Amino acid sequence: MAYLEIAGLKKSFPRAGAAPLEVLSGLNTKVEEGALLSILGPSGCGKSTLLNIINGLDNATNGSVTLAGIEVTTQTRSDVKISVVFQQPRLLPWQTVRQNVALPLQEMHLHAAEIRERTEKYLKLVGLDEFADYFPLQLSGGMQQRVSLARGLAIEPDLLLADEPFSALDEFSARRLRQEFVRIWAETGKTILFVTHNIREAVFLSTKVLMITTRPARVHLELDVDVPHMRNPDDDELFALEKRITGEFLEMEGGSVA
Structure with a gap:
């Protein structure tokens, strides 16, 4: 069982006289205990909304966040210790x-x-x-x-x-x-x-990189970074991963970076 699991996570906000604003559209990922997961995505894609739900400051519309076997909601936030x-x-x-x-x-x-x-x-x-x-x-x-x-x-x-x-x-x-x-x-x-927002930073730090799309956000890429720590920022393997992720980001954005 994963230490942190995000399963089918959706979030939308009601709008007067219009359809709800859909921010997250079925995000899924699993994180092992002791891992360092970097989350990449364009500006305005819903990363802050995602963090608020993980932190128990807001509830998902559908789906769940489970940390150490506890489903995190605004009601159960005191059952886990999360710092920012x-x-x-x-x-x-x-x-x-x-x-x-x-x-x-x-x-x-x-x-x-x-x-x-x-x-x-x-x-x-x-x-x-x-x-x-x-x-x-x-x-x-x-x-x-x-x-x-x-x-x-x-x-x-x-x-x-x-x-x-x-x-x-x-x-x-x-x-x-x-x-x-x-x-x-x-x-x-x-x-x-x-x-x-920094691809080089994400590659250097992480055991896994999760790239999410523009709103409504879904997972575009989930990539393990299998380079041992401690890492050299100028390592060729890290540069190759950075180049691959940059290409994926440009493809996701239709050829232009937000």
């Missing part, structure tokens, strides 16, 4: 790095000793333990994103959702953080869904 790393770090500027990471742990009503232990553990994991008493605006954009990742990991989630977390960074910083992200993923063994 967003495009922007979304840190509280008036709180220190340590306080930002500890915030969700306080909301879980953990004991103070466990909060301190987890906060120190995950700041060390992302290489920021020496910056625990800094404020977010004293850090670079890449460092802020690492704080956000530490905060997401500190709740020790069943599933981590990463929603274009490196897209606001310059390419040099993003490339370095991708390598750090793979290291952290390997050390924690977490199951990750990574949404991106």
Whole structure:
């Protein structure tokens, strides 16, 4: 049984005086525990809607999302632990790095000793333990994103959702953080869904790439990335996969990239 299964997932939204807006049209995929799945698709294809359903913030019209044997809905969301790393770090500027990471742990009503232990553990994991008493605006954009990742990991989630977390960074910083992200993923063994518009990023990071179509979204391509980690971004095998996926994307888009 897959750790995460998306089965026949459909989502439509009612519209006054018009037919419902169909956003997702029968998505299916299975993800093994500890995998890193990247989701690619054109702008406006429904990736945010998909993440909201996986995160239990909205219900599907039809179909299901099952995580660790639990069907995830708005009613069962509290039965699983899902964290999200967003495009922007979304840190509280008036709180220190340590306080930002500890915030969700306080909301879980953990004991103070466990909060301190987890906060120190995950700041060390992302290489920021020496910056625990800094404020977010004293850090670079890449460092802020690492704080956000530490905060997401500190709740020790069943599933981590990463929603274009490196897209606001310059390419040099993003490339370095991708390598750090793979290291952290390997050390924690977490199951990750990574949404991106960057084909090279998806190929470098993932154990599997899922490409979805324009709205109403369906699966266009599901491809295993059978290149061992740790990977070299300039590996010829990765370049060949990137070229193949780019061709598939152009074919799906009718010859033009959105």
